[in-house]
Amino acid sequence: MNELENLTAKINQFREERNWRQFHKAKDLAISVSIEAAELLEDFQWKTSDEAIQKNSENIKEEIADVLIYSIMLADDLGLDIEQIIEEKLEKNAIKYPVGKSRNTKAKYTEL
Amino acid sequence: MNELENLTAKINQFREERNWRQFHKAKDLAISVSIEAAELLEDFQWKTSDEAIQKNSENIKEEIADVLIYSIMLADDLGLDIEQIIEEKLEKNAIKYPVGKSRNTKAKYTEL
Amino acid sequence: MNELENLTAKINQFREERNWRQFHKAKDLAISVSIEAAELLEDFQWKTSDEAIQKNSENIKEEIADVLIYSIMLADDLGLDIEQIIEEKLEKNAIKYPVGKSRNTKAKYTEL
């Protein structure tokens, strides 16, 4: 079992021990990803990146973990392979953002 | 190199080829996680979970990937090990949500 | 002074008494709108609309107020008239969603 399968197994064990799969509708998992993403963002509210990292590094770490945990749950429930969907998205992004045009610019692909 | 290190390396290669690290301040990566999480949520707007999955499965897949990609970038920039932060968060959650009290309930830990 | 001007004045008085305008960069106000919107959403996490309203109506009320307060701050800082921007957006939406085509359907305008 590789590393991502191992993590997914641990996450699933956590919810199964609590019999929580009954609550984990895809829509509510997507809602949960947004809520955790906002909690991560709250660590940066009114702050520069440096100030946030200096003051909130412990909580930033936990909120990133929460975003990942809910995203992995949702992916697993939908039968998605995380390595595959990330690699496919990178390939798609590489077409939208060809190196020649997108180098050194933060412009959106619609503006390149 | 294990699977997560391999994925992180591919994600980093993508941004280095475009010289994008200059734009990737932690605060903007956290903003990006929230934006992608909301795009994922949009696939479920006005729909049940089943309707969303039936209609938008392709886009749901891509938005989960985007959430993961930005989260992995941010974790990597902060020197965090993804496997470790998820395992630590699961351990912390296990204390907040002991199996005995939290089984079969969706109550928040503050209400248990 | 009409009602919205009156509300804006009270909101501005609140931040001026605390000398908080120094922190209220537009980007951080936009971040704050997202954070409050997610706190509102949290009241609905794992619940139907009815369950959420029954259980969390007091907090829902406060989170809607927070979303409105930060939105009004941002609009005011950008010199926008709230009545005008809402009316203009409704006019624009009316063109994107003509009554004939959009009646009784939740399809996005790109699908009509």
Added chain:
Amino acid sequence: MNELENLTAKINQFREERNWRQFHKAKDLAISVSIEAAELLEDFQWKTSDEAIQKNSENIKEEIADVLIYSIMLADDLGLDIEQIIEEKLEKNAIKYPVGKSRNTKAKYTEL
């Protein structure tokens, strides 16, 4: 009819002409507030406040309007008076953030 009642009436007319109230469950309106808040935030992604305002002022205006429109819909559906909930929240915030302690600091009330 005052200004906020007038705006609420126009927003309601918009959805009634399209018979959209059938889709406007409170949970989906809360989801919509989050989605629009993230679209507002996207105007600030990778940018300083000044860069965002210079480049995206037209879209920022529209996204603030969208956040307000969905928030007003939700408040109206729950029978809430917007002026009242904002004034009550300001009063509550004034207790959490007394002028003497909170002046010139961006610290959260839990840290004052």
